[in-house]
Amino acid sequence: MFTTVGNRGTMHLGLCLRVLILATLTVPIRAAQPAQETFTLTVPDGPTSTLSGSSVSLLCELSPIFNVEPMEVRWYRSSNSHSPALLYKDHKIQEAPMDPQYRGRVSLTGGMERGIVSLTLERVTLEDRGEYVCQVISKQWYEKASVFLTVNVTGSEPVLSVAEARGGGGQVNVTCSSEGWSPQPKLTWRNKDGAEIRNGQGVLNTSDSHGLVSVSNWLLYASSYSNWLACTVSLSEEVKREGRILPHIYTAPTAVPGVSKEAFIVTLILLVLSLVIICALCSVILWKRRGSMWSSSQKSRNRSDQTELGQRPAETENLIEGAENTVQTPTEQRAAGKDVNLEDWHQVKRFKENIILDEKTAHPAIRVTQGKQRAQYVKEKDTEKSSRTHLHVFSKESFSSGQHYWEVKVKDSSTEKLSWYVGVARENVERRPTVPLTPQNGFWILSYDKEKGFHVSTDPQPPITVAELTIVGVFLDCYRHTLSFYHVDTESLLYTFTDVKTSNYFPLLSPGQRDKYTIRII
Template identity: 80%
Template sequence: MFTTVGNRDTMHLGMCLRVLILSALTVPIRAAQPAPETFTLTVPDGPISTLSGSSVSLLCQVSPLFNVEPLEVRWYHSSNSHSPALLYKDHKIQEAPVDPRYRGRVSLTGGMERGNVSLTLERVTLEDRGEYVCQVTSKQWYEKASVFLTVNVTGSEPVLSVAEARGGGDQVNVTCSSEGWSPQPKLTWRNKEGTEIRNEQEVLKTSDPQGLVSVSSWLLYASSYSNWLACTFSLSEEAKREGRILPHIYTAPTAVPGVYKEAFIVTLILSLVIICALFSVILCKRRGSMWSSSQKSRNHSDQAELEQRAAETENLIEGAENTGQTPTEQRAAGKEFNKEENTVQIPTEQSAAGKEVHLEGAENTVLAPTEQRAAGEELNLKDWHQVKGFQVTPENIILDEKTVHPAIRVNHGKRAFYIQEKDTEKASRTHLHVFSKESFSSGQHYWEVKVKDGTTEKLSWYVGVARDNVERRCNVPLTPQNGFWILSYAKEKCFQANTDPQPPITVAELTLVGVFLDCDRHTLSFYNVDTQSLLYTFTDVKTSNYFPLLSPGRCDKYTIRII
């Protein structure tokens, strides 16, 4: 009985082992089955979007599913079919021929044994956008399909400004602009309550050689001191920029709104005239007193010297009488009779004799700029000739190549120019500028930057200073609050100082920009050297160290340089 049961158990155990072995052998055999005679590729219906600098997977799947490891897989950009982005052949990824732009950035990550040949692209750049072709080839058949990639680039912080509207009234013209977007962003105006504004707005867009879009919009709005406006550029909820502004024109920091503005200006001018007149009277009296005191002292000294020399002359004559010799006889005897020594000259006679007269407090004394500051005299920032006296030597401002943006080249520490961004690695920041090696912490310093050679016109640039602890590698807005004080130029925006609101700066022609930094008074002024005139002055530039900086812009390759 026990034997019979044991035989049955042995039979059941043998059957179970056969099933397990058959199951184990079935899976690898089915996975390793040869490719079918024909197959198709499955790819996404619409484009795939990603942000610049991120990674993305371009999906591609064979159908029916089978192991594609023995096959050839080729991915290439539609604009360059002869140099693939990735080539898989003979069970490995080939080193050549491939497009060098993709080297080290592409891989097959879908699982080829499961029929997935998706391409993963890392560190995406703007140049990676476009149509990609997935091609799978066997000995009997090949198939290919296209995947479209769009690359989103978030642009700069919006720049807003307010200007008077044509026809006057209680309306103002509000402008908002931003640059460096891909694709074109959606622009939205909203009021303080969050309601979208659509009335009478206009939008202008332009593209640079890299395909990045700049967008500007302006609208008419009722002037207000408290109801701000918001301008938003967006590609998605994650990629957007917003700026706000009060739609009111600030004519001056101390301007009085309303009908009293003209009276206030007249009163201010009269007060300044009276103060200047009083100061002149006090200065003249002080100098007159100093002159009178000096003259009395000199007259007293001259009188005493005259009396002393008269006594000496008298003694000399008496000695001559005692010896029976006249002055002529004394000379004949070899004795010198210096009549000129007994002659006392007054200051006018001294000048006539060619002698220099030093009058304490005289008005014709000329002081150098440094001596003027030591004497407590104010610098007139509108006088370009005066600030020019503080020009630094060429060795004091050398561009630091360690701080240069990857899309800029620096020559001899003085010249900077923009290059194509495709010739660089991935940019670590949006703003294209370079800092100087040296910084200034005290005193007054003036230097000049040449922004135009002959008839060559640059399309954009900016110059200025930055504090020592600014974020040099992040895309922070270039504002005084973030430690940047700059004067910029863009052909579509003309000249601007990075303040809020931005004052109008009208310049007909500009070849040389003069930059004057007064560390002690915390001011930074910009000059049109061609006309020797003041363009704009920042009055609250406070930090411990100031680093000069400049940017050649990204619109052209012409040089900007320190001279």
């Protein structure tokens, strides 16, 4: 009996020991397993597009959601992993080994505590386009994904021309061309009713050294005096440019039936030349007759004078004949186009040109957009204030000769602009903010300030009385060395700088720093 009880006790004791040992071995093994930190990255399926000069966010986030602040985040170009566009490590953005072209233009946005590590890129240029890699690294895991950025650049307005089609038949050959686009745009023909015209000819696309695309296409169309034809070049429905033309060639009618047009034109030219020669001969004969009459009259007067004064007639005749052989010549010959009345705005406007801004020369607080013809003030960062230059942007073009006119829209009807200035500067001017913007320092500008009003950059600054100004016309005359500003709304002259002398002129403009409304070249 006791043996049975003892055996049962022993069995229970052994079972308890087994359970205890198993629990002891299991607990530390589970505690030693690492926390699960595997994750994936979610990025856009297609490319991300933006306009040149604007800001863009390249989206990238973790799934499932983690707090990314203790981890490492690296954004880099697929072709340059050693110099990242942005490196976040040890709870801060690292200055090295960051690619210098992205310094001051990139940041992480979206909320790292929520697993969002999107890259925001400001003041986008055409060189920023391409593939970007988002990489997130933890102690146990890492993952990466690619985002492709495309940069849209709006090209020039289409230029249309009309030529006679081979074979005639009442048709003309209309050509449309535009340049400076990115990526490759779409070219569309439409009639005056807005209906698209299908063209069997392929569009010719060419790229320059900067990757900007030029397009051209031609179309056979029925000649018309009234039904205009439109050519549209576009990247999207919002980003497009259009040109229009009347598809007609003026030809002079043939005067004689059965005579070819070429023969008629040659005959007409010969007739005009004959009339010119006859008129010239008549003018010479008439001039000689008047000169002879004047000479005879003058000789008679001189003889009578000589008789009274006791002079010899022969000597006086020699003096008169020498005067007749002297031909008066102009003191200065001006080339065509140089004689421009600065008071007449309509004469000046004939020299209008398309000015493009150079965003590489822009102050860090200026954003250049809309085909590099619009400038806007954006808030400066504290790190940039210590090395600030004057707040303006130069044009890509420079002028050393000729006459040039451009217009700047400084105010919209719905907004109130608080400050701005426009004008020209000489090459290699001093750009420190302590240097005044005066002609002595190579700046000739028209400025506006809400409190001071309109004034020019002379010392002292004479005020210019203008009630309201929306568009400023700027006319640079390199022949006269003058710079004139015009009130385009009233077609009147505001002010003219004289003695504007330098070897190279650069147009410039500033949107001011008191508001964020844009000014633009039109």
